[in-house]
Amino acid sequence: MKDGKQKEKLLSEEQSVNLFAILKKRFDQNMHRHKAMHWLKIQHKLEASPDKVWSLHEMEQTGGEPDVVLHDHITDHYIFMDCSIESPSGRRSFCYDREALNSRKTNKPENSVLDMISYMGVELLTEHDYYELQAIGSIDMKTSSWLFTPENIRKKGGALFGDKRYGRVFIYHNGAESYCAARSFRALLRI
Incomplete structure (x- = not known):
């Protein structure tokens, strides 16, 4: 089963080529997001991590428009975040987590944010990440995005969004059990 899961989370060569073309075009068109970074270095890291490429594909397929926004010089990780102007359209109408989903008696949403994050192999943006992304360019001006919620808030039944x-x-x-058509979540991926 583990092998089967790994196989299904790999892209075909054609899918990888198409995704790399999209990511490179977006990278070139948005140099203000990643000054002093070079696409070839990022591409080499991606080629060495097919599981991360699959996660980026999921971010792209659900409307996130992922792009490189940071380079952590200490860990040498490149950080991709969803850069779509509005919250990713393919991830809307989810409550925050499985506990919230299970607590709903009627009108249950299709999924929860934390379940989807786990499936995609990505991280949920924190408040700090969200402010950093907003500093690069204005986002979520008509929509909103769920954010990682500290345990002390979640224990009281709440969840954060921005x-x-x-x-x-x-x-x-x-x-945390609430959901709406204009709220999604933004993901982060370290490569």
Whole structure:
């Protein structure tokens, strides 16, 4: 079963070539997000990590428009984040986690954010990550995105989300079991 899961989380050569073309084009068109970074270095790291390429493909397929936004010089990780202007359209209407999903008696959403994050092999943006992404370019001006929620808030039934209105970033809370058509989540992937 483990081998089967690994096989299904690999892209075909054609899918990889197509994804790399999309990522390189986005990289070239948005140099303000990654000054002093070079695509070939990033591509070599991607080629050495097919599981990460699969995760990037999932980010792309669900509307995240992933792009490189940071380079951690200490760990030598390149950090991709969802850079779509509005929250990724293929990940909307999810409650926060499995506990929240199970607590709903009626009108259950299709999935939860944390289950989807686990399946995709990515991380959920923290408040800090969200502010960093907003500093690169305005996002979520009509939508909102779930954010990683500290345990002390989650234990009380809440979860965090953010958006940008009136030219500033807002971080709010809501019941973790809530969901809406204009709220998704943004992912982060370290390569």
